Amino acid sequence: MTQTQKPIVPTKEMTLYQRQRCGQRFKDLAIKGLNPLIKGTGWKRKSAWIFKVEGEWYLTAFITGGTTPNGMQNLLKVELGIKPMAVDPIHWRAQGLHDNLHKPPSFRSDAAWKVPALPMENHEKSDGLTDVEDASRMIFNTIIGMAETARREVASKPFSKVVADHQDADRYRALRWASLIAEGQNTLAIEEIVAHYGIDQAGDAADILAGYQNVIDGTDTIAHRRLVSDIYGNQKAEEPVLKLSQNPTTPKPSLSKYLLSRLNPLRK
Structure with a gap:
Protein backbone atom coordinates (compact mmCIF):
# COMPACT_ATOMS: atom_id res chain seq x y z
CA MET A 1 0.00 0.00 0.00
CA THR A 2 1.42 3.40 -1.00
CA GLN A 3 1.31 6.49 1.17
CA THR A 4 -1.51 7.98 -0.92
CA GLN A 5 -3.55 4.80 -0.38
CA LYS A 6 -3.10 4.88 3.37
CA PRO A 7 -5.71 6.81 5.37
CA ILE A 8 -4.99 10.51 5.81
CA VAL A 9 -8.11 11.58 7.69
CA PRO A 10 -8.49 10.32 11.28
CA THR A 11 -11.68 8.60 12.41
CA LYS A 12 -13.01 7.71 15.84
CA GLU A 13 -12.60 4.00 15.11
CA MET A 14 -8.82 4.40 14.94
CA THR A 15 -6.43 4.27 17.86
CA LEU A 16 -4.72 7.51 18.84
CA TYR A 17 -1.51 6.34 17.21
CA GLN A 18 -3.32 5.57 13.94
CA ARG A 19 -4.93 9.01 13.97
CA GLN A 20 -1.57 10.65 14.56
CA ARG A 21 -0.09 8.74 11.64
CA CYS A 22 -2.94 10.03 9.48
CA GLY A 23 -2.05 13.57 10.49
CA GLN A 24 1.61 13.09 9.63
CA ARG A 25 0.78 11.62 6.22
CA PHE A 26 -1.67 14.44 5.53
CA LYS A 27 0.93 17.07 6.45
CA ASP A 28 3.61 15.47 4.26
CA LEU A 29 1.28 15.30 1.26
CA ALA A 30 0.10 18.88 1.78
CA ILE A 31 3.72 20.09 1.81
CA LYS A 32 4.54 18.14 -1.36
CA GLY A 33 1.42 19.63 -2.92
CA LEU A 34 3.05 23.05 -2.71
CA ASN A 35 5.48 22.22 -5.52
CA PRO A 36 3.14 23.05 -8.44
CA LEU A 37 1.76 26.09 -6.59
CA ILE A 38 5.14 27.76 -6.04
CA LYS A 39 6.44 27.05 -9.54
CA GLY A 40 7.31 30.31 -11.26
CA THR A 41 6.62 32.45 -8.17
CA GLY A 42 10.17 32.75 -6.87
CA TRP A 43 9.35 30.65 -3.83
CA LYS A 44 11.34 27.44 -3.36
CA ARG A 45 10.90 24.40 -1.14
CA LYS A 46 13.42 22.42 0.90
CA SER A 47 11.67 19.74 2.96
CA ALA A 48 9.20 21.62 5.19
CA TRP A 49 10.82 25.01 4.48
CA ILE A 50 9.40 27.40 1.88
CA PHE A 51 11.74 30.31 1.17
CA LYS A 52 12.26 33.22 -1.19
CA VAL A 53 15.03 35.71 -1.88
CA GLU A 54 13.66 39.19 -2.60
CA GLY A 55 16.54 41.52 -3.26
CA GLU A 56 18.10 42.27 0.12
CA TRP A 57 15.51 40.24 2.03
CA TYR A 58 15.14 36.56 2.81
CA LEU A 59 11.65 35.23 3.57
CA THR A 60 11.29 31.77 5.07
CA ALA A 61 8.27 29.77 6.22
CA PHE A 62 8.30 26.54 8.20
CA ILE A 63 5.40 24.09 8.09
CA THR A 64 4.60 21.68 10.89
CA GLY A 65 1.54 19.69 11.81
CA GLY A 66 -0.04 16.40 12.69
CA THR A 67 -3.29 16.18 14.59
CA THR A 68 -5.08 17.92 17.42
CA PRO A 69 -4.27 16.49 20.90
CA ASN A 70 -7.13 13.98 20.74
CA GLY A 71 -6.10 12.96 17.24
CA MET A 72 -9.54 13.60 15.80
CA GLN A 73 -8.56 16.39 13.39
CA ASN A 74 -5.63 17.03 11.13
CA LEU A 75 -3.57 20.07 12.11
CA LEU A 76 -1.28 22.35 10.11
CA LYS A 77 0.90 25.20 11.39
CA VAL A 78 2.80 27.79 9.36
CA GLU A 79 5.29 30.32 10.73
CA LEU A 80 6.96 32.94 8.56
CA GLY A 81 10.08 34.92 9.33
CA ILE A 82 12.22 37.49 7.56
CA LYS A 83 15.82 38.66 7.75
CA PRO A 84 18.22 40.70 5.63
CA MET A 85 20.37 38.71 3.23
CA ALA A 86 23.41 40.40 4.82
CA VAL A 87 23.07 38.92 8.31
CA ASP A 88 24.00 35.30 7.66
CA PRO A 89 27.33 36.15 5.98
CA ILE A 90 28.22 38.43 8.91
CA HIS A 91 27.34 35.71 11.42
CA TRP A 92 29.19 32.99 9.51
CA ARG A 93 32.30 35.15 9.11
CA ALA A 94 32.24 35.93 12.84
CA GLN A 95 32.03 32.18 13.52
CA GLY A 96 34.82 31.34 11.07
CA LEU A 97 32.37 29.36 8.91
CA HIS A 98 33.35 30.88 5.59
CA ASP A 99 32.42 27.76 3.61
CA ASN A 100 28.78 28.55 4.37
CA LEU A 101 29.07 31.70 2.27
CA HIS A 102 28.96 29.52 -0.85
CA LYS A 103 25.94 27.43 0.14
CA PRO A 104 22.59 27.69 -1.71
CA PRO A 105 19.86 30.01 -0.37
CA SER A 106 18.05 27.13 1.35
CA PHE A 107 20.98 26.94 3.77
CA ARG A 108 19.71 30.15 5.36
CA SER A 109 16.58 28.25 6.40
CA ASP A 110 17.70 24.79 7.45
CA ALA A 111 21.38 25.12 8.39
CA ALA A 112 22.38 24.45 11.98
CA TRP A 113 24.57 27.58 12.17
CA LYS A 114 22.24 30.08 10.56
CA VAL A 115 20.90 33.29 12.04
CA PRO A 116 17.22 32.55 12.71
CA ALA A 117 14.82 34.70 10.75
CA LEU A 118 12.68 36.96 12.90
CA PRO A 119 9.21 35.38 13.26
CA MET A 120 6.62 37.82 11.99
CA GLU A 121 3.41 35.81 12.00
CA ASN A 122 2.07 32.30 12.49
CA HIS A 123 -1.11 30.53 11.50
CA GLU A 124 -2.74 27.33 12.71
CA LYS A 125 -5.67 25.45 11.20
CA SER A 126 -7.41 22.22 12.14
CA ASP A 127 -11.02 22.58 11.02
CA GLY A 128 -11.99 20.84 7.81
CA LEU A 129 -8.56 19.55 6.82
CA THR A 130 -9.61 16.56 4.78
CA ASP A 131 -8.54 17.46 1.23
CA VAL A 132 -4.82 17.60 0.45
CA GLU A 133 -5.08 19.99 -2.51
CA ASP A 134 -7.19 22.43 -0.50
CA ALA A 135 -4.71 22.22 2.36
CA SER A 136 -1.75 22.92 0.06
CA ARG A 137 -3.50 25.95 -1.38
CA MET A 138 -4.39 27.16 2.12
CA ILE A 139 -0.73 26.92 3.14
CA PHE A 140 0.45 28.78 0.05
CA ASN A 141 -2.11 31.57 0.39
CA THR A 142 -1.25 31.89 4.07
CA ILE A 143 2.45 32.27 3.26
CA ILE A 144 1.71 34.91 0.62
CA GLY A 145 -0.37 36.90 3.10
CA MET A 146 2.21 36.62 5.86
CA ALA A 147 4.98 37.70 3.50
CA GLU A 148 3.10 40.86 2.61
CA THR A 149 2.70 41.69 6.30
CA ALA A 150 6.42 41.11 6.87
CA ARG A 151 7.37 43.36 3.96
CA ARG A 152 5.28 46.20 5.37
CA GLU A 153 6.83 45.80 8.81
CA VAL A 154 10.45 45.94 7.66
CA ALA A 155 9.72 48.87 5.36
CA SER A 156 8.59 50.99 8.31
CA LYS A 157 11.90 51.16 10.23
CA PRO A 158 15.47 49.77 10.29
CA PHE A 159 15.51 46.02 10.72
CA SER A 160 17.63 46.22 13.87
CA LYS A 161 14.78 48.26 15.40
CA VAL A 162 12.25 45.67 14.22
CA VAL A 163 14.26 43.04 16.09
CA ALA A 164 14.57 45.21 19.21
CA ASP A 165 10.81 45.79 19.26
CA HIS A 166 9.96 42.09 18.84
CA GLN A 167 8.25 40.40 21.77
CA ASP A 168 11.01 37.76 21.86
CA ALA A 169 13.89 40.14 21.17
CA ASP A 170 16.12 38.51 23.79
CA ARG A 171 16.12 35.27 21.78
CA TYR A 172 17.40 37.03 18.67
CA ARG A 173 20.47 38.88 19.91
CA ALA A 174 22.75 37.42 17.23
CA LEU A 175 20.27 38.56 14.58
CA ARG A 176 20.26 42.09 16.01
CA TRP A 177 24.06 42.26 16.28
CA ALA A 178 24.49 41.18 12.67
CA SER A 179 21.75 43.60 11.60
CA LEU A 180 23.45 46.50 13.35
CA ILE A 181 26.73 45.70 11.61
CA ALA A 182 24.94 45.40 8.26
CA GLU A 183 23.43 48.85 8.87
CA GLY A 184 26.84 50.32 9.72
CA GLY A 198 29.85 41.37 30.65
CA ILE A 199 33.08 43.29 30.11
CA ASP A 200 34.92 41.51 32.93
CA GLN A 201 34.61 38.05 31.40
CA ALA A 202 37.59 36.47 29.70
CA GLY A 203 38.06 33.56 27.34
CA ASP A 204 35.09 32.50 25.26
CA ALA A 205 33.27 35.82 25.60
CA ALA A 206 36.36 37.61 24.32
CA ASP A 207 36.43 35.20 21.36
CA ILE A 208 32.84 36.08 20.48
CA LEU A 209 33.59 39.79 20.57
CA ALA A 210 36.76 39.23 18.55
CA GLY A 211 34.81 37.38 15.88
CA TYR A 212 32.43 40.26 15.27
CA GLN A 213 35.19 42.86 15.56
CA ASN A 214 37.24 41.04 12.93
CA VAL A 215 34.26 41.10 10.57
CA ILE A 216 33.98 44.85 11.08
CA ASP A 217 37.72 45.26 10.49
CA GLY A 218 37.69 42.92 7.49
CA THR A 219 40.30 40.67 9.12
CA ASP A 220 38.15 37.57 9.65
CA THR A 221 39.57 34.24 8.48
CA ILE A 222 38.38 30.65 8.30
CA ALA A 223 38.26 29.01 11.74
CA HIS A 224 39.99 32.01 13.31
CA ARG A 225 38.07 31.43 16.54
CA ARG A 226 36.11 28.80 18.38
CA LEU A 227 32.40 28.19 18.02
CA VAL A 228 31.26 29.34 21.42
CA SER A 229 27.80 30.80 20.93
CA ASP A 230 24.58 29.28 19.73
CA ILE A 231 22.29 30.73 17.07
CA TYR A 232 20.65 33.04 19.60
CA GLY A 233 23.94 34.54 20.79
CA ASN A 234 24.02 32.57 24.04
CA GLN A 235 27.28 31.08 25.22
CA LYS A 236 27.73 27.33 24.69
CA ALA A 237 29.01 24.99 27.36
CA GLU A 238 29.97 22.20 24.96
CA GLU A 239 33.48 21.60 23.65
CA PRO A 240 33.95 23.89 20.64
CA VAL A 241 34.19 22.43 17.15
CA LEU A 242 36.77 24.83 15.74
CA LYS A 243 39.97 25.61 17.59
CA LEU A 244 41.26 29.10 18.13
CA SER A 245 44.56 29.58 16.34
CA GLN A 246 46.64 30.80 19.26
CA ASN A 247 49.38 29.51 21.53
CA PRO A 248 47.61 27.45 24.23
CA THR A 249 50.13 28.65 26.80
CA THR A 250 49.21 32.27 26.16
CA PRO A 251 46.36 33.45 28.41
CA LYS A 252 43.35 34.87 26.60
CA PRO A 253 42.86 38.63 27.02
CA SER A 254 40.04 39.85 29.21
CA LEU A 255 37.03 41.25 27.43
CA SER A 256 37.50 44.64 29.08
CA LYS A 257 41.07 44.96 27.77
CA TYR A 258 39.97 43.86 24.32
CA LEU A 259 37.20 46.45 24.35
CA LEU A 260 39.58 49.24 25.33
CA SER A 261 41.93 48.31 22.51
CA ARG A 262 39.18 48.14 19.89
CA LEU A 263 36.39 50.51 20.81
CA ASN A 264 38.30 53.78 20.40
CA PRO A 265 39.41 53.08 16.80
CA LEU A 266 35.87 51.96 16.05
CA ARG A 267 34.45 55.36 16.98
CA LYS A 268 36.55 57.19 14.41
Whole structure:
Protein backbone atom coordinates (compact mmCIF):
# COMPACT_ATOMS: atom_id res chain seq x y z
CA MET A 1 0.00 0.00 0.00
CA THR A 2 1.42 3.40 -1.00
CA GLN A 3 1.31 6.49 1.17
CA THR A 4 -1.51 7.98 -0.92
CA GLN A 5 -3.55 4.80 -0.38
CA LYS A 6 -3.10 4.88 3.37
CA PRO A 7 -5.71 6.81 5.37
CA ILE A 8 -4.99 10.51 5.81
CA VAL A 9 -8.11 11.58 7.69
CA PRO A 10 -8.49 10.32 11.28
CA THR A 11 -11.68 8.60 12.41
CA LYS A 12 -13.01 7.71 15.84
CA GLU A 13 -12.60 4.00 15.11
CA MET A 14 -8.82 4.40 14.94
CA THR A 15 -6.43 4.27 17.86
CA LEU A 16 -4.72 7.51 18.84
CA TYR A 17 -1.51 6.34 17.21
CA GLN A 18 -3.32 5.57 13.94
CA ARG A 19 -4.93 9.01 13.97
CA GLN A 20 -1.57 10.65 14.56
CA ARG A 21 -0.09 8.74 11.64
CA CYS A 22 -2.94 10.03 9.48
CA GLY A 23 -2.05 13.57 10.49
CA GLN A 24 1.61 13.09 9.63
CA ARG A 25 0.78 11.62 6.22
CA PHE A 26 -1.67 14.44 5.53
CA LYS A 27 0.93 17.07 6.45
CA ASP A 28 3.61 15.47 4.26
CA LEU A 29 1.28 15.30 1.26
CA ALA A 30 0.10 18.88 1.78
CA ILE A 31 3.72 20.09 1.81
CA LYS A 32 4.54 18.14 -1.36
CA GLY A 33 1.42 19.63 -2.92
CA LEU A 34 3.05 23.05 -2.71
CA ASN A 35 5.48 22.22 -5.52
CA PRO A 36 3.14 23.05 -8.44
CA LEU A 37 1.76 26.09 -6.59
CA ILE A 38 5.14 27.76 -6.04
CA LYS A 39 6.44 27.05 -9.54
CA GLY A 40 7.31 30.31 -11.26
CA THR A 41 6.62 32.45 -8.17
CA GLY A 42 10.17 32.75 -6.87
CA TRP A 43 9.35 30.65 -3.83
CA LYS A 44 11.34 27.44 -3.36
CA ARG A 45 10.90 24.40 -1.14
CA LYS A 46 13.42 22.42 0.90
CA SER A 47 11.67 19.74 2.96
CA ALA A 48 9.20 21.62 5.19
CA TRP A 49 10.82 25.01 4.48
CA ILE A 50 9.40 27.40 1.88
CA PHE A 51 11.74 30.31 1.17
CA LYS A 52 12.26 33.22 -1.19
CA VAL A 53 15.03 35.71 -1.88
CA GLU A 54 13.66 39.19 -2.60
CA GLY A 55 16.54 41.52 -3.26
CA GLU A 56 18.10 42.27 0.12
CA TRP A 57 15.51 40.24 2.03
CA TYR A 58 15.14 36.56 2.81
CA LEU A 59 11.65 35.23 3.57
CA THR A 60 11.29 31.77 5.07
CA ALA A 61 8.27 29.77 6.22
CA PHE A 62 8.30 26.54 8.20
CA ILE A 63 5.40 24.09 8.09
CA THR A 64 4.60 21.68 10.89
CA GLY A 65 1.54 19.69 11.81
CA GLY A 66 -0.04 16.40 12.69
CA THR A 67 -3.29 16.18 14.59
CA THR A 68 -5.08 17.92 17.42
CA PRO A 69 -4.27 16.49 20.90
CA ASN A 70 -7.13 13.98 20.74
CA GLY A 71 -6.10 12.96 17.24
CA MET A 72 -9.54 13.60 15.80
CA GLN A 73 -8.56 16.39 13.39
CA ASN A 74 -5.63 17.03 11.13
CA LEU A 75 -3.57 20.07 12.11
CA LEU A 76 -1.28 22.35 10.11
CA LYS A 77 0.90 25.20 11.39
CA VAL A 78 2.80 27.79 9.36
CA GLU A 79 5.29 30.32 10.73
CA LEU A 80 6.96 32.94 8.56
CA GLY A 81 10.08 34.92 9.33
CA ILE A 82 12.22 37.49 7.56
CA LYS A 83 15.82 38.66 7.75
CA PRO A 84 18.22 40.70 5.63
CA MET A 85 20.37 38.71 3.23
CA ALA A 86 23.41 40.40 4.82
CA VAL A 87 23.07 38.92 8.31
CA ASP A 88 24.00 35.30 7.66
CA PRO A 89 27.33 36.15 5.98
CA ILE A 90 28.22 38.43 8.91
CA HIS A 91 27.34 35.71 11.42
CA TRP A 92 29.19 32.99 9.51
CA ARG A 93 32.30 35.15 9.11
CA ALA A 94 32.24 35.93 12.84
CA GLN A 95 32.03 32.18 13.52
CA GLY A 96 34.82 31.34 11.07
CA LEU A 97 32.37 29.36 8.91
CA HIS A 98 33.35 30.88 5.59
CA ASP A 99 32.42 27.76 3.61
CA ASN A 100 28.78 28.55 4.37
CA LEU A 101 29.07 31.70 2.27
CA HIS A 102 28.96 29.52 -0.85
CA LYS A 103 25.94 27.43 0.14
CA PRO A 104 22.59 27.69 -1.71
CA PRO A 105 19.86 30.01 -0.37
CA SER A 106 18.05 27.13 1.35
CA PHE A 107 20.98 26.94 3.77
CA ARG A 108 19.71 30.15 5.36
CA SER A 109 16.58 28.25 6.40
CA ASP A 110 17.70 24.79 7.45
CA ALA A 111 21.38 25.12 8.39
CA ALA A 112 22.38 24.45 11.98
CA TRP A 113 24.57 27.58 12.17
CA LYS A 114 22.24 30.08 10.56
CA VAL A 115 20.90 33.29 12.04
CA PRO A 116 17.22 32.55 12.71
CA ALA A 117 14.82 34.70 10.75
CA LEU A 118 12.68 36.96 12.90
CA PRO A 119 9.21 35.38 13.26
CA MET A 120 6.62 37.82 11.99
CA GLU A 121 3.41 35.81 12.00
CA ASN A 122 2.07 32.30 12.49
CA HIS A 123 -1.11 30.53 11.50
CA GLU A 124 -2.74 27.33 12.71
CA LYS A 125 -5.67 25.45 11.20
CA SER A 126 -7.41 22.22 12.14
CA ASP A 127 -11.02 22.58 11.02
CA GLY A 128 -11.99 20.84 7.81
CA LEU A 129 -8.56 19.55 6.82
CA THR A 130 -9.61 16.56 4.78
CA ASP A 131 -8.54 17.46 1.23
CA VAL A 132 -4.82 17.60 0.45
CA GLU A 133 -5.08 19.99 -2.51
CA ASP A 134 -7.19 22.43 -0.50
CA ALA A 135 -4.71 22.22 2.36
CA SER A 136 -1.75 22.92 0.06
CA ARG A 137 -3.50 25.95 -1.38
CA MET A 138 -4.39 27.16 2.12
CA ILE A 139 -0.73 26.92 3.14
CA PHE A 140 0.45 28.78 0.05
CA ASN A 141 -2.11 31.57 0.39
CA THR A 142 -1.25 31.89 4.07
CA ILE A 143 2.45 32.27 3.26
CA ILE A 144 1.71 34.91 0.62
CA GLY A 145 -0.37 36.90 3.10
CA MET A 146 2.21 36.62 5.86
CA ALA A 147 4.98 37.70 3.50
CA GLU A 148 3.10 40.86 2.61
CA THR A 149 2.70 41.69 6.30
CA ALA A 150 6.42 41.11 6.87
CA ARG A 151 7.37 43.36 3.96
CA ARG A 152 5.28 46.20 5.37
CA GLU A 153 6.83 45.80 8.81
CA VAL A 154 10.45 45.94 7.66
CA ALA A 155 9.72 48.87 5.36
CA SER A 156 8.59 50.99 8.31
CA LYS A 157 11.90 51.16 10.23
CA PRO A 158 15.47 49.77 10.29
CA PHE A 159 15.51 46.02 10.72
CA SER A 160 17.63 46.22 13.87
CA LYS A 161 14.78 48.26 15.40
CA VAL A 162 12.25 45.67 14.22
CA VAL A 163 14.26 43.04 16.09
CA ALA A 164 14.57 45.21 19.21
CA ASP A 165 10.81 45.79 19.26
CA HIS A 166 9.96 42.09 18.84
CA GLN A 167 8.25 40.40 21.77
CA ASP A 168 11.01 37.76 21.86
CA ALA A 169 13.89 40.14 21.17
CA ASP A 170 16.12 38.51 23.79
CA ARG A 171 16.12 35.27 21.78
CA TYR A 172 17.40 37.03 18.67
CA ARG A 173 20.47 38.88 19.91
CA ALA A 174 22.75 37.42 17.23
CA LEU A 175 20.27 38.56 14.58
CA ARG A 176 20.26 42.09 16.01
CA TRP A 177 24.06 42.26 16.28
CA ALA A 178 24.49 41.18 12.67
CA SER A 179 21.75 43.60 11.60
CA LEU A 180 23.45 46.50 13.35
CA ILE A 181 26.73 45.70 11.61
CA ALA A 182 24.94 45.40 8.26
CA GLU A 183 23.43 48.85 8.87
CA GLY A 184 26.84 50.32 9.72
CA GLN A 185 26.10 50.70 13.43
CA ASN A 186 29.31 48.94 14.39
CA THR A 187 29.93 50.70 17.69
CA LEU A 188 26.44 49.95 18.96
CA ALA A 189 26.78 46.29 17.94
CA ILE A 190 30.04 45.91 19.88
CA GLU A 191 28.61 47.72 22.90
CA GLU A 192 25.58 45.41 22.97
CA ILE A 193 27.76 42.30 22.70
CA VAL A 194 29.87 43.56 25.60
CA ALA A 195 26.77 44.39 27.65
CA HIS A 196 25.34 40.93 27.03
CA TYR A 197 28.42 38.96 28.06
CA GLY A 198 29.85 41.37 30.65
CA ILE A 199 33.08 43.29 30.11
CA ASP A 200 34.92 41.51 32.93
CA GLN A 201 34.61 38.05 31.40
CA ALA A 202 37.59 36.47 29.70
CA GLY A 203 38.06 33.56 27.34
CA ASP A 204 35.09 32.50 25.26
CA ALA A 205 33.27 35.82 25.60
CA ALA A 206 36.36 37.61 24.32
CA ASP A 207 36.43 35.20 21.36
CA ILE A 208 32.84 36.08 20.48
CA LEU A 209 33.59 39.79 20.57
CA ALA A 210 36.76 39.23 18.55
CA GLY A 211 34.81 37.38 15.88
CA TYR A 212 32.43 40.26 15.27
CA GLN A 213 35.19 42.86 15.56
CA ASN A 214 37.24 41.04 12.93
CA VAL A 215 34.26 41.10 10.57
CA ILE A 216 33.98 44.85 11.08
CA ASP A 217 37.72 45.26 10.49
CA GLY A 218 37.69 42.92 7.49
CA THR A 219 40.30 40.67 9.12
CA ASP A 220 38.15 37.57 9.65
CA THR A 221 39.57 34.24 8.48
CA ILE A 222 38.38 30.65 8.30
CA ALA A 223 38.26 29.01 11.74
CA HIS A 224 39.99 32.01 13.31
CA ARG A 225 38.07 31.43 16.54
CA ARG A 226 36.11 28.80 18.38
CA LEU A 227 32.40 28.19 18.02
CA VAL A 228 31.26 29.34 21.42
CA SER A 229 27.80 30.80 20.93
CA ASP A 230 24.58 29.28 19.73
CA ILE A 231 22.29 30.73 17.07
CA TYR A 232 20.65 33.04 19.60
CA GLY A 233 23.94 34.54 20.79
CA ASN A 234 24.02 32.57 24.04
CA GLN A 235 27.28 31.08 25.22
CA LYS A 236 27.73 27.33 24.69
CA ALA A 237 29.01 24.99 27.36
CA GLU A 238 29.97 22.20 24.96
CA GLU A 239 33.48 21.60 23.65
CA PRO A 240 33.95 23.89 20.64
CA VAL A 241 34.19 22.43 17.15
CA LEU A 242 36.77 24.83 15.74
CA LYS A 243 39.97 25.61 17.59
CA LEU A 244 41.26 29.10 18.13
CA SER A 245 44.56 29.58 16.34
CA GLN A 246 46.64 30.80 19.26
CA ASN A 247 49.38 29.51 21.53
CA PRO A 248 47.61 27.45 24.23
CA THR A 249 50.13 28.65 26.80
CA THR A 250 49.21 32.27 26.16
CA PRO A 251 46.36 33.45 28.41
CA LYS A 252 43.35 34.87 26.60
CA PRO A 253 42.86 38.63 27.02
CA SER A 254 40.04 39.85 29.21
CA LEU A 255 37.03 41.25 27.43
CA SER A 256 37.50 44.64 29.08
CA LYS A 257 41.07 44.96 27.77
CA TYR A 258 39.97 43.86 24.32
CA LEU A 259 37.20 46.45 24.35
CA LEU A 260 39.58 49.24 25.33
CA SER A 261 41.93 48.31 22.51
CA ARG A 262 39.18 48.14 19.89
CA LEU A 263 36.39 50.51 20.81
CA ASN A 264 38.30 53.78 20.40
CA PRO A 265 39.41 53.08 16.80
CA LEU A 266 35.87 51.96 16.05
CA ARG A 267 34.45 55.36 16.98
CA LYS A 268 36.55 57.19 14.41
